[in-house]
Amino acid sequence: MNFQFSLPSLPEPPKCIPNQLIQLTSNLPEATISIPSVDKVLAAIEQGKADQVSQLDWIYCIHAKAQWDKQNTDRSQKTSAAIWKVAISNSWLQHQLLWRLALYSHHQQEQVLAKSLAESFDIFANSNLVNHLLPVQIVRALCSQKPGRELAKIADEQRVNQTELVNIIRQDLPVWIPSFSQFIEHITPYFVKIISPNQQQVSWLLSCLNEMSDGQQIKAVDHLLTRVSNDIGKNHSFLVDWLRNNYRNGEHWYKVSEPARERLREWIGGINYGDFQRLVDVILSRIALESFESNRLRSRRAFWANYSNRFERLRILLPSTSQIAIGSQIQGDVDLLEDDGSDPTEVCIFDFGDLFVVEFFRGKGSETRLFPNNSQTQQILFGESRLSVKRIRCLGGDKHDHVYIWQNFCTIWLSDNGISPNRNTPPSRNPTATRLREREYQLERWKGEIKSLEREARLYCDANKDILY
Template sequence: MNSKFSIPSLIETSQCSPNQLIQLASNLPDATISIPSVDKILEAIEQGKADQVSKLDWVYCIHAKAQWDQQNIDRSRKTSAAIWKVAIYNSWLQHQLLWRLALYYGDWQEQVLAQSLAESFDIFAYDLVSHLLPVQIIRAFRSTQAGRELAKIACEQRVNRTELLNNIREYLPIWIPIFSNFIEEISPYFTTIRSPNQQQVRWLLSCLDEMSDSQQIKAVNHLLINVSNQAANNHSLLVDWLRRNYRNGENWYKLSDQARQRLREWIGGIKYGDFQKLVNLILNKLDLQDFESNRLCRRRDFWADYSNRFERLRILLPKTSQIAIGYQIQGDVDLLEDDGSDPTEVCIFDFGEWFVVEFFRGRGSETRLFQKNSRNEQILFGESTLSVKRIRCLGGDRHDHVYLWQEFSPTWLKNHGILPNPNTQPSKNPTTDKLRKREHSLESWQREIEHLEREAKAYCNKIYFLID
């Protein structure tokens, strides 16, 4: 029972005679009982005395207005408009009307508001108080896509569903069904934003985090299928959230086939973009010889055909490169330890089942392939200090970058289950003369890489010996 109200004690009539009651009544002062009426309240409004109308009278007026309208059809809209005009300056009346209007549009079974009051809402909404959040929400209720409009309001306010309801619980009945259902419109609304900014992406992630498992799966499926790859590439925050929550584990298998493919493309697009930016910065910031610049351009263009396959990317820079470009690269970027090797940048790609290590410059300048296991992952993505020689000590399968390497690398990758993006043009078959030239270059590279590997093993053995 509400503590604000108490039931008055009843008079024990059995102990009072009728004569005593008559005598008691005769001694009471004269009292005039005012019976509320809609006409009386409307008259007060017309006379500019609306401030003298009591709260009890207003409650009666709101309740009885529908019946009064039936008897005064020609005056129903005009008088309701007058009531809304009073509400502009009467916060208590505002609250009463907006609360009931929310129930009216929220498919509440009982008649809580006259139709004329609901239809006259614009008199209030388009006046001085049109900026009020409850007013914006009532407007959304009147839309044919109420849930979508509520999602838009939440986005503009930068609040998720819980925060929105906390902001309006004193003004509107937050328990009506429409407030529960609009969370399913969050993802569809977001996909209508042409160029979402960072704040809108953060809002989306806040909404996703508060959803139930089933709601989130449905929302993520919709996002992946309906947001373009180009838009996703502009928002690594969204892609990283999806990678953490959906790329591995049981959630991955709850996505549709189309959504899984799009997520692969999103992740790959972001990571390839980082790789592409690194190559471009090296070309612009470092003083390279022409053959080195050409080599880097070919690497950049080659891996573009595998952009959908990228899962993670780690960038390792020598000190000279870090000074020149290090602060312009975001993501997983670390300093490459100097072990006496030729200066080179190193990129480590995670392709799911395999790690690919790409050496950009220097002697050897190979691509190495390592099976994805806990040991290799810990070293290649977990250790803070790595060097060229330490990576070469891990072994793995290797491929050259000598003449015609672009024609032979796809076959090498395919043999390990790493396929290019769909619709990628196959490599051309080289002529006999070109093959002969490649074989000659390959022999020199083979001798060079074996020499570098021996140096690497000697270096690592020395390091391990000193540690022991």
């Protein structure tokens, strides 16, 4: 079937003429549209009228400069230099150019900035009026051959870590470009090149290490330990403390290389031996000793210097008389040694990892005792506050004398128990038969003395119901 529909008839639209709009526009003054151009800006600069260039004209000029340079190759460098000179006294233009140059340092694309402007940057950056500005210094670093290292240097000078540096300049520069996130990997390589870093620089390093990811930090610490001077560990004990707390006893210990672990052992040992050495020096200078006692302390100091790299921890126990005489001359883990009637003596407890060594400085016996490092002995020797000479002797342990030529035999005794001297320690000379006979004579007397002292210690501990096993 065919259906036919007729279109409805519509009224014709009214013929309206916008007379009022025509009248309004006819009364407006003639206007000309100014299209920005690079030539216009350059002409203003040459005429000394750069302050009259609008921001819109500057933006167009910066954007179009690369194309303009292709048509004016002989003037490209000179005109770019002129633009940078204007920027010295125009902070808005500075911001525009530095932002784009930071991007250019990463992309190397002329859509961001004309190559001639990038190459003329030094004319601006060398000016005394702006070279001290942080954004200028950072852009110079970004444009250098080693941007990571140069950014690390700036962070050191400003005493800021990566996060703090980014927060300071995020309004001035595009902080999302990779250079800002990657320069943290250059912190430690930069630090190890510093000759005699001061305390502030070491604190800055620790701030940077603390904000790193686990992977970044482990890599940085390994680099630090295997490349930095030994003097750093000796002069900055708080750096060694940080490393000990975060790496020596933690899960990261086996994530750094064996050379790094060995260096950390040396640093920790060096710090602890230094405390032991200072204690001996102060005792010798502040306490009136018999000559044989002074000689005995000097020989102890010299002997344990051969084990300085092995000291994990050190605890110092002083009798009240020594504590009064020494005062605050000794720092670290220093406690009062209880008076139990024994001869006055200072006591040092060395942690050698698997073993604890207790060294009696003076008095009868004056021995070295060796204890296994287990939870019980650790609690007693490094946790118990009420220790005395007799209480320590009640613990038993293996013991060694300090009679004639004791050093030769003590070295063997320690080695047999797994405590070796520092690398490159010269071997001991073999004693003559005459010296051996003299030692045997003195050793027999010492053994009898030790038996008597241990018997007194057991009676004391029994009487005080405080036997420590």
